[in-house]
Amino acid sequence: MANSAQAEKRARQAEKRRRQNASQRSTLRTFIKKVVKAIEAGDKEAAMQAYQSAVPQIDSAANKGTIHANKAARHKSRLNAHIKAMA
Template sequence: MANSAGSRKRARQAEKRRKHNASLRSMVRTYFKKVLKAISSGDKAAAQEAFKTAQPLLDSAVNKGIFSKNKVARTKSRLNAKIKAMA
């Protein structure tokens, strides 16, 4: 356990940040699942709408350092490809 006042504060900050990041990560994954659910239901319009909602959230997660840039780019590309294949 941290001994000095500064290291105790650092531990508190790290825990607070960890919880916040976990919350953001969970939220983004939920929106990702909503897109997949719309795709599996076969409703192209709903899938596109869900993707349009999820896209900025994925991008903002990258800017906040929650996910890597390449992971999000790959995820968006795969989702978009699945939506286009629904034709």
């Protein structure tokens, strides 16, 4: 329970930030799932298109601090490796 105006404001800001982060994370996961589903379906063309649209979302999440830069790089690298492994 906030006992001062400053604490109330910080609580409001923290809640707003939490919602924004949750939304960003959810969007990121959705884009990654689209790529994974295309890979599992064996459709290389669809996987490439999904990957192309996922990369800016991954980079955006990393730039905003929602995820760590190394995690973003790891996601991009692994997804791309899976796509390239498709014959």
